[in-house]
Every structure is written in structure tokens, then in C-alpha cells.
Amino acid sequence: MTRHITCITRLPIHQDRHRRIQAVGGSGWQDSEETAIANVKHDKSAYDVIEQGKTAKVIVKKHDGREYLKTANDRFLPDNLLSLPDCP
Known part of the structure; x- marks a missing residue:
């Protein structure tokens, strides 16, 4: 069953866009990035x-030996995950 991500938890200030997400969440759930x-x-x-x-x-991608989450190229937004609001 596919979970729809509607919010993210960001790491404290981090310049590397591949290391900004700490967790993803939706209606009544939250999963760590790992x-x-x-x-x-x-x-x-x-x-x-x-x-x-x-x-x-x-999808999962790798940058500098570290895996991270991103959305597949949908020709819509450059970074759908990072454009989501913060989870409560």
C-alpha cells in the first residue's frame, strides 16, 4: 500500500540538499528517513x-556515498519533498 507523504521533518540547518530530510509523514504516521x-x-x-x-x-538516490530520498522526475516541481510543509 502506497503512503502519501504530505509533510517532512527537516534536519536543523543543513546546506547540503541531499541531507535535509530527517523524516517523512502523512495523515497519522511518520517514518524516519532511514x-x-x-x-x-x-x-x-x-x-x-x-x-x-x-x-x-x-525514490532513493545516492550522493557522495549517502542515500537520500527524492521524487522521480515528474516535470512539475524540482524538489517535491523539500517543498512540503513541516510535520507537526
């Missing part, structure tokens, strides 16, 4: 982001 990465690696349809009616799958 858990979300493991979930996506196990099931490529584990998470998505819906932005203005368009759906983008969440």
Missing part, C-alpha cells in the same frame, strides 16, 4: 507525493 529508504528499496511504490493533482513516486 526507515523510508529501506521501505522504498523493498517496495518501489512505498511512498508518493501528490502536488496540485500530480503524483510523483519517491
Whole structure:
């Protein structure tokens, strides 16, 4: 079952855009970045982001040897995850 990400928890000030997310969340749930990465690696349809009616799958990428979450290129927003509001 795909979880729809509607908010993120950001790390305290971090300049590297590949290391800004601490957790992702939605209605009544929140997963750490580490858990979300493991979930996506196990099931490529584990998470998505819906932005203005368009759906983008969440994928795992690697930068400087570190894995991070991002959305697949949807030709809509350059960074759907980082454009989400902070989780409460």
C-alpha cells in the first residue's frame, strides 16, 4: 500500500540538499528517513507525493556515498519533498 507523504521533518540547518530530510509523514504516521529508504528499496511504490493533482513516486538516490530520498522526475516541481510543509 502506497503512503502519501504530505509533510517532512527537516534536519536543523543543513546546506547540503541531499541531507535535509530527517523524516517523512502523512495523515497519522511518520517514518524516519532511514526507515523510508529501506521501505522504498523493498517496495518501489512505498511512498508518493501528490502536488496540485500530480503524483510523483519517491525514490532513493545516492550522493557522495549517502542515500537520500527524492521524487522521480515528474516535470512539475524540482524538489517535491523539500517543498512540503513541516510535520507537526
